[in-house]
Amino acid sequence: MTHLLRALALSAALGLPLAAQAEETLAEAITGYMDFATYDSGIIVPEQLDRTVFEAALFVDTRDAAQFAAGHVPGAVHIEWREVPGRLDELPDTGMVILYCNTGSLSAQAAFAARLLGRENVLVLQTGFDGWQATAAYKPE
Secondary structure: OHHHHHHHHHHOOOOOOHHHHHHHHHHHHHHHHHHHHOOOOOOOOOOHHHHHHHHHOEEEEEEOOOHHHEEEEEEEEEEEEOHHHHHHHHHOOOEEEEEEEEOHHHHHHHHHHHHHHHOOEEEEOHHHHHHHHHHHOOOOO
């Protein structure tokens, strides 16, 4: 994605007004991305989280601070879902980055924003923290 499209996506994510032509360019980029994406692209399910994934991935808890403090995936960092676009520089641009919330809905929004801003290595943990607790193939201590 070009720097212009990243800037447009960030402006839209931050709620800044866009000129009509810029809005059309952004809409085309989003449509192109969504047309290209497969149904399961950008997700990982708890059953896929084995030791190898935990050793290779950065987990990002996108829930609020109180939920993070109450319990999270071991080794996860905390970036609330709506802060992801503004804190994108804290996410590595290589390797696997897995975002999660309680069920996957808010982290999906954060991942979508990150992917629009050029981070193709960002995945959503489908079913979120709740699903991980219930069905994860591996849980590090």
